[in-house]
Amino acid sequence: MTAGERALAGSADTVRGLGAGLSSRTVGADVYLHLAKAVTGLGSSSGSAVSVQRLATRMQASSAPANVVQAADAAWGKALSKYGQQMEDLKRRAQRARDELAGVDDELAKARAKLDGFDGLDAPGEPSVRRALVQAVAGVEERRAHLLQRLKALDEERTGADSAAAAAIASSRARYLAARAAFPEPPSVSEGVTVAAPLPNGATQDVSALSLAKLKDPGKIRAVWDRLTTAQQQALITDFPLLIGNLEGIPLRDRNTANVISAREYRAEVESQIIAFTLYQDTPGAAGLFDDTIAELRKEVTSLDAILGDRNDKHRGEADFGEYVVYDENGRRVVQKGTTLVAFNPLWDSMVTFQGMLDPVTGDIPTWMTNVAISVPGTGSKLASLSDDLNRTKRLFAASGPTSGYFTWHGASLPDAGGEHALEAAMRGFADVGAPRLTSFANSLRLPRTTDLVLIAHSYGAAILGGAERLGLRADRVVYVAPAGFGHTASGLEDFPNTKDKPHFAVQARNDFIGATQGLSGFGLGHGTTNVLNAPGVVRLETGYLRDGDPASGTIESTGWIEAHSAVFTPDSTAFLNIVGVVTGESVSLYHPDSKRVGPHGIPIDEPGTGVKKPAERISPLDLSEVRG
Structure with a gap:
């Protein structure tokens, strides 16, 4: 991988777009608002045949993971938006350094050509001229080395940004997993199991829990x-x-x-x-x-x-x-x-x-x-x-x-x-x-x-x-x-x-x-x-x-x-x-x-x-x- 290639990789616009999309998702708020409206509609708990407070708590608990998901979305979106901005800034600086490097490479080629031309003369030239040409080549090479070092530093900075973004994504993923684990299990529901109960006349009758309850009389x-x-x-x-x-x-x-x-x-x-x-x-x-x-x-x-x-x-x-x-x-x-x-x-x-x-x-x-x-x-x-x-x-x-x-x-x-x-x-x-x-x-x-x-x-x-x-x-x-x-x-x-x-x-x-x-x-x-x-x-x-x-x-x-x-x-x-x-x-x-x-x-x-x-x-x-x- 050439210097600056990492800093120039990827589409900053795509990453920023993903970040903006995540930040704007409101799944948690939407769920919570609907549940809160339902709870409000239940009215006062005074004399209720059911526990309104327990219903409200159950609904709030059910919406809490959705709010965690929304918070994870926001954190991930913020991290991606920041990462996209970092990518764009690094790409801009890396491209400028690459453009400068291209100019320096042309200048170096010309300086080396002049030195090679001087050294190819049939008669020895003035030593002071050759020293000047050598110094010119060395100066351009030094500038080129500095540009390469700058591009490597930009690559390293991009590596750091990548790591930070990966850590943020991992943290968000952990929140998503935690939210999924926090969703309560659905309540158990009868499967309508029936058993054959013997009747006094020797026949049998299919009985379920519900059919028992329908008898109403405890006896x-x-x-x-x-x-x-x-x-x-x-x-x-x-x-x-x-x-x-x-x-x-x-x-x-x-x-x-x-x-x-x-x-x-x-x-x-x-x-x-x-x-x-x-x-x-x-x-x-x-x-x-x-x-x-x-x-x-x-x-x-x-x-x-x-x-x-x-x-x-x-x-x-x-x-x-x-x-x-x-x-x-x-x-x-x-x-x-x-x-x-x-x-x-x-x-x-x-x-x-x-x-x-x-x-x-x-x-x-x-x-x-x-x-x-x-x-x-x-x-x-x-x-x-x-x-x-x-x-x-x-x-x-x-x-x-x-x-x-x-x-x-x-x-x-x-x-x-x-x-x-x-x-x-x-x-x-x-x-x-x-x-x-x-x-x-x-x-x-x-x-x-x-x-x-x-x-x-x-x-x-x-x-x-x-x-x-x-x-x-x-x-x-x-x-x-x-x-x-x-x-x-x-x-x-x-x-x-x-x-x-x-x-x-x-x-x-x-x-x-x-x-x-x-x-x-x-x-x-x-x-x-x-x-x-x-x-x-x-x-x-x-x-x-x-x-x-x-x-x-x-x-x-x-x-x-x-x-x-x-x-x-x-x-x-x-x-x-x-x-x-x-x-x-x-x-x-x-x-x-x-x-x-x-x-x-x-x-x-x-x-x-x-x-x-x-x-x-x-x-x-x-x-x-x-x-x-």
């Missing part, structure tokens, strides 16, 4: 399911786990098998979303854009780790993470990795777990389990914080004895708290969606005749439970904990067709901030005009001390007017043990109001701290005839 679904072999059941589970795992009538054990599949798939999707958002934030102008979203998604992964119990080694610093104690029919303690996942549909914001041993034959609640509770959490509960709700259930279960079992029911979206979501706790839509789901779930449980079902609802969960009781939920006992209200569709126990005569209890600290909102309703907000604490037929229980019977530990109220809202679940506290007593049927203690003194103008004034000091008055939560009398 009919169970009858068909029980006629299938284990292999047939597994075939339907793996074909459509999202449907089988949330289908009332399917045994809890088999629902768990299906939901574990769905939960692991969703966790993998969330981790892909984290990668996509992180990758996008590495692009120019996007730093920190999705920090809050990434933090929330990481919390969702932690909750799923706790539910599934398959990554406990990653959480060694957290005691008992992903481990759940259950008891067999002989009362022997068994530690399970992961808890039973009896409902899981993230798009519905539905996550329901069960802590307790299942019958090894039926896969449902065993006959020796005397009490089963369903705990419904309140405002702020979501998948990202569900591990906190699970830990609360763990503590209730641990205090209830080996013949009890606990569901943690998060079968619908619950309001968020704070900031732009501050008003959500007063909105009714969440309860309107959750109440029928809770009713369907509770009434579809296959419980032994000797097993009592107890409902526990905290805060906003009370509005869901009240609406469910209004719709015909069946239960043996009910306890409302710091309740937002019965819900706007019910005014009291008389509105509950199946539970009006069942024992109802309320547990709430005297200074709980929620007391300022109870019984307030209007303008489409609030959860009924009836204050649950004062509703006829509801027995209020004492909250007492942080350690039951120990005044030195402080009262529940001493934790503060905000903290007291959840402090009623403090283990070993009077309030906590009263909740457990309602579940187990053991004695509970009645609430005693604070004493009053006569204040200015004869107005009665509460004397804080006097009610809790009154002697405990214990009753059975199973028979309220004395209290009602």
Whole structure:
């Protein structure tokens, strides 16, 4: 390769054109704008039957790789444009040097010809003339050498530009590959697998997951399911786990098998979303854009780790993470990795777990389990914080004895708290969606005749439970904990067709901030005009001390007017043990109001701290005839 040939190679115009084309591509922006428009059209999340926030996050995560591609296009286009300009500049300088070199070569040829002519004279010429001719040749050769050196330097500069462009292209290629890897896997879809179920008359019937769901009646679904072999059941589970795992009538054990599949798939999707958002934030102008979203998604992964119990080694610093104690029919303690996942549909914001041993034959609640509770959490509960709700259930279960079992029911979206979501706790839509789901779930449980079902609802969960009781939920006992209200569709126990005569209890600290909102309703907000604490037929229980019977530990109220809202679940506290007593049927203690003194103008004034000091008055939560009398 002659000097300057590398510097002159290639078409600068072509390279610049490619760079301009890449820089002008807007695939990422176009995708993002269309998805953002779709998300905006979904409207407010208040009361939605599906999780709008989860849909929005999924769409944003799907568009993030496209934005990464656009950023890679821009970076590659910029690199190519710069490379094209460098090529053009080098070609211009190299061509000028080549033109100069051609002139110098002509001049050198002429200078050498003169020297050769002088040396070819018949008679020796003047020595000084020859010296001048030799010097002229040497001067031209020196100029030629300098030009060659300049062309070589231009070649080297072009080599450097080539390397820089190659590095930029390699970097862009790495971004393209990363973007491709960040695209989430398409959701699994049923392939319509069918199995032949035997009928009582000896014939067979083709059954699919969808045809099972179309039966609607949990009893009919169970009858068909029980006629299938284990292999047939597994075939339907793996074909459509999202449907089988949330289908009332399917045994809890088999629902768990299906939901574990769905939960692991969703966790993998969330981790892909984290990668996509992180990758996008590495692009120019996007730093920190999705920090809050990434933090929330990481919390969702932690909750799923706790539910599934398959990554406990990653959480060694957290005691008992992903481990759940259950008891067999002989009362022997068994530690399970992961808890039973009896409902899981993230798009519905539905996550329901069960802590307790299942019958090894039926896969449902065993006959020796005397009490089963369903705990419904309140405002702020979501998948990202569900591990906190699970830990609360763990503590209730641990205090209830080996013949009890606990569901943690998060079968619908619950309001968020704070900031732009501050008003959500007063909105009714969440309860309107959750109440029928809770009713369907509770009434579809296959419980032994000797097993009592107890409902526990905290805060906003009370509005869901009240609406469910209004719709015909069946239960043996009910306890409302710091309740937002019965819900706007019910005014009291008389509105509950199946539970009006069942024992109802309320547990709430005297200074709980929620007391300022109870019984307030209007303008489409609030959860009924009836204050649950004062509703006829509801027995209020004492909250007492942080350690039951120990005044030195402080009262529940001493934790503060905000903290007291959840402090009623403090283990070993009077309030906590009263909740457990309602579940187990053991004695509970009645609430005693604070004493009053006569204040200015004869107005009665509460004397804080006097009610809790009154002697405990214990009753059975199973028979309220004395209290009602």
